[in-house]
Amino acid sequence: MVDLAVANVLFLADAVWDLRGVLTELIEGGVRVRMAVPTPGRDQSATVEDVFPSLSNTPGLKLVVHPELRTDVFRADDDLLVTSLVDGLAPALSPVLHLRRIGPAPLTAGYLTALDHVFDRATPWPGGR
Known part of the structure; x- marks a missing residue:
């Protein structure tokens, strides 16, 4: 499973320029992929459509919007x-924490709970995906 909660799409663009290709490869391999992005038009320097114009058409990607994303959290298992x-x-110079869930780790558990919260309260992508 892969979950991406992306508050700053420019950070993601700096990190993974071929995001659609990477996600397509994961989805075709049977991985469930969900991505939450900020609601379009909410004080952003760039939207996901600006940076990755064809991302919303990626078959199998569950793309949702959330009005209050504050940090970027990427989960792979x-x-x-x-x-x-x-x-x-x-954004490209911001520190990145690498966390791994091993037992009852409170910091990691907090971020996993936050991800569940984001996806539970998100709404479908405006294009209907």
Whole structure:
């Protein structure tokens, strides 16, 4: 399973320029992929459509919007990558935490709970995906 909660799509664009290709390969391999992005038009420097124009047409991708994403959290099974944005730094220079769920780890569990919260409260992508 792969979950992406993306508050800053420019950070993701810096990290993975061929996101659609990567996600398509995962989906074709049988991996469930969900992605939450900020609601379009909510004080963003760029939207997911600006950075990855064909992403919303990716077969098998569950794309949703959430109005209050504040950090980027990427989950692949029990591994998490979490950005820690720093005022004054470009997103590509922000620190990234690598966390792994091993037993009852409270920090990792907190981020996993936050991801569940995001996807439970998100709404479908405006294009109907």
